[in-house]
Amino acid sequence: MTDFISLPFYDLFHESGHVPGIREKLPSLLAGAQRSILEIGAGTGLITTSIADWTPAEIFALEPSAGMRGMLLSRLSARPELLKRVTVLPYDALSVDLDEPVEAMVMINVIYALDPHYRKRLWPVLATQLEPGGLLVFTWHDGGPPAPGPLKELDTRQVGRHTYTILSEITESDGERCKARYLYRITENDKVISEEEIVGNAYRPEWDVIEGELVSAGFVQTDAPEGLLAWRLGLQQF
Ligand SMILES: C[S@@+](CC[C@H](N)C(=O)[O-])C[C@H]1O[C@@H](n2cnc3c(N)ncnc32)[C@H](O)[C@@H]1O
Numbered sequence: 001m002t003d004f005i006s007l008p009f010y011d012l013f014h015e016s017g018h019v020p021g022i023r024e025k026l027p028s029l030l031a032g033a034q035r036s037i038l039e040i041g042a043g044t045g046l047i048t049t050s051i052a053d054w055t056p057a058e059i060f061a062l063e064p065s066a067g068m069r070g071m072l073l074s075r076l077s078a079r080p081e082l083l084k085r086v087t088v089l090p091y092d093a094l095s096v097d098l099d100e101p102v103e104a105m106v107m108i109n110v111i112y113a114l115d116p117h118y119r120k121r122l123w124p125v126l127a128t129q130l131e132p133g134g135l136l137v138f139t140w141h142d143g144g145p146p147a148p149g150p151l152k153e154l155d156t157r158q159v160g161r162h163t164y165t166i167l168s169e170i171t172e173s174d175g176e177r178c179k180a181r182y183l184y185r186i187t188e189n190d191k192v193i194s195e196e197e198i199v200g201n202a203y204r205p206e207w208d209v210i211e212g213e214l215v216s217a218g219f220v221q222t223d224a225p226e227g228l229l230a231w232r233l234g235l236q237q238f
Contacts, residue, residue, distance in 0.1 A: 003113040004168075006184035006196050007067045010044055012157050012164060019046045022108055022139070025225040027054045029137050033104040038062060038129065040093045041110035044071035051106065052082050062089040062096060093122055101131040107138035112202045116176060119205070123217035127233055136219060136231045145178035145204040146170050163187045176205045 026047070030037065033055050042048045042061035052059055063069045069090060076082050089096065093110075105126060114122065126136060151169035158164075165185045172179035184196040205213075211221070214231050224230035 003065070004180065004182045004198050004200060004202070005043075005065070005068070006182075006198065007071070009164060009166060009184050010068070011046065011071070012159070013155055013166060014043075015046055017155075018109055018139075021227065022047060023050050025228055026050070026106065026108075026137070029135065029224060029228070029230055030055055030057075030104055030106070033057050033135065036060070036100070036102040036104075038096065038098065038102045038105045040096075040105060040107040040126075041113070042072055042088075043068045043109075045075040047106065047108050048072060048086065049075060049079060049082065052079075052085060057085075057103065059086045060089055060098060060102065061086055062091065062093060064090070064092040066090075094118065094125055096125065096129055098129050101129055102134065103131055104135040104137070105130060107136075109139050111138060111140060112204065115201065115203060116205065116209075119203070120213055123213050123219065127217050127219070130233045132233055134233050135222075136214075136233070137224065137228055139227055140210060140229045141204065141227065142207055143204070144176060144206055145173045145202065147173050148178075151181070151183070161188050162193065171199075176203050176209065177201050178204070 030051065035057055037051055037055065037057045038060045039048055039051060040062050042063045048059060048061045061072060063072055069088060073088060076086055130136060148170045151167050154166045154168055156163055156165045167183040167185065169181050170178050171181055180202050182198045186193045218234045219231035220234050222230045222232050
């Protein structure tokens with residue numbers, strides 16, 4: 001399982017990356033959730049604290065990476081009023097075992113890290129943790145994985161005298177999988193101060209694959225804004 005994350009780079013790039021769009025689209029979907037929400041792959045909590053601001057629900061923020069979890073707990077510590085309402089679950093999604101089913105589940109930018117075998121096993125597990133009629137929302141983009149391509153710069157941020165740059169290349173692509181290489185580079189005046197390389201597989205399942213998996217786990221699709229898929233758990237699980 002690779003998630004291509006370099007901890008020091010995460011908030012620096014993502015707080016102004018995918019997060020603003022998600023903060024626009026998610027509140028209306030979660031309007032009905034008053035009691036409990038499970039966030040899978042909560043990361044550093046960029047979405048977690050927003051969910052807490054939009055809803056009065058108890059939140060279970062599941063995050064397997066100790067580094068990401070540390071940043072999540074740090075974010076929660078800065079909001080002491082949330083410490084009563086947010087439980088941080090230190091394991092992966094397949095290990096989830098809540099005391100009661102939740103009303104809604106949210107999974108933002110996590111699907112790419114789940115290999116197909118893991119993902120297929122995940123939906124039925126999530127179905128056991130969601131109340132009948134409960135909502136499952138996750139990010140998904142159609143079109144399969146990107147084709148192989150050369151190393152290119154994705155984005156940069158300036159932090160004092162240093163420039164933080166993310167570069168990536170796709171080295172293989174087949175079916176729903178691509179193999180990617182990421183470089184997380186810090187420079188000062190074009191001199192490289194540090195560079196972290198992460199290589200691994202990412203997954204971009206096509207619509208018919210995702211639909212087949214969710215339907216066979218008992219989910220029924222419902223409306224969601226562009227870039228998100230929303231599903232309700234059918235009253236009868238099968
Ligand atoms: C790109 S981050 C997204 C974090 C957060 N949802 C956000 O939008 O900022 C992906 C997160 O998914 C987590 N993750 C990867 N595999 C997972 C799994 N099998 N179960 C739960 N979380 C997982 C990673 O540890 C990482 O924190």
